[in-house]
Amino acid sequence: MRELYTQNARADIGSSIEVNKVLRNTYMLLALTLAFSAVTAGIAMAINMSHGMGLIMSVIAIVLVWFVLPKTANSSAGLGVVFAFTGLIGASLGPIVNHYLAMSNGGSIVLQALGGTAVIFLGLSGYTLTTRKDFSFLRGFVAVGLMVMIACMLLLIGASLFGFDVSALSLAFSAGIVLLMSALILFQTSAIIHGGETNYIMATTSLYLSIINLFTSLLHLLGASNE
Structure with missing residues (x-):
C-alpha cells in the first residue's frame, strides 16, 4: 500500500511539473508573440498599409x-510558423488601428480597447489558475x-x-465574439x-487568437458607441 501511495505521489508530482512547464512556456511564448505583433502592427501603421x-x-x-x-506544432519549426502567423496578424491590425486613431477621440478608443482586453484576459486567466476550476464543459460551446x-x-x-446595412448585426456579432473569446x-x-x-x-496560438479577437471586437464596440 505504501509503495502504491509513493508511486501515485510521484506521478502527481511529475504531472504537476509538466503542467507548470507547459504554463510557463505558453505564457512566455504568448508574451513574445504579442510583442512581435505590436512591432509589425507599428510598422504597418507607419507605412499606412491599406486595408x-x-x-x-x-x-x-x-x-x-x-x-x-x-503539422509542425510538435517540432521547432512550429515556433517559426507561430511567429510568422502572429507577425502577419499584427501587421493586418495596423490599418484597423489607424482607422480608429483617425477618429476625434481615437486614441482613447484604442487605449480603452487595450485596457479592456488586458482586464478580461488577466481576470479570466487569473481566476482559472487560482481556483483550478475545470472548464472542460465549455468544449461544446466553444466548438x-x-x-x-x-x-x-x-x-x-x-x-x-x-x-x-449590417451595422446593428455587426455590433451584435462583436458582442458575441467577446463572450465566445472569454469562454x-x-x-x-x-x-x-x-x-x-x-x-x-x-x-499559445489559441490564447493569442482570443486576445486579438477580444481587442478587435472591443475596438468595434467602443468605436460605434463613440461615433
Whole structure:
C-alpha cells in the first residue's frame, strides 16, 4: 500500500511539473508573440498599409494556422510558423488601428480597447489558475461558437457586399465574439492546468487568437458607441 501511495505521489508530482512547464512556456511564448505583433502592427501603421493588404495578410495567416501549424506544432519549426502567423496578424491590425486613431477621440478608443482586453484576459486567466476550476464543459460551446462565428462573418461580408446595412448585426456579432473569446480563454487555460493541453505552441496560438479577437471586437464596440 505504501509503495502504491509513493508511486501515485510521484506521478502527481511529475504531472504537476509538466503542467507548470507547459504554463510557463505558453505564457512566455504568448508574451513574445504579442510583442512581435505590436512591432509589425507599428510598422504597418507607419507605412499606412491599406486595408486590402491587411486582408491579404490575414488570409495568409489563416492558411498558416489551419494547414501548416498542425503539422509542425510538435517540432521547432512550429515556433517559426507561430511567429510568422502572429507577425502577419499584427501587421493586418495596423490599418484597423489607424482607422480608429483617425477618429476625434481615437486614441482613447484604442487605449480603452487595450485596457479592456488586458482586464478580461488577466481576470479570466487569473481566476482559472487560482481556483483550478475545470472548464472542460465549455468544449461544446466553444466548438459550436467558433463554427457559428465563421458562418456569421461570411454572412456579414456577403450582405455588406450586396449593399445591405449590417451595422446593428455587426455590433451584435462583436458582442458575441467577446463572450465566445472569454469562454475560450477559460477553456484553454483550464485545459493546460488539468493536463488536457500539453502542446504549448497550440495553447499559445489559441490564447493569442482570443486576445486579438477580444481587442478587435472591443475596438468595434467602443468605436460605434463613440461615433
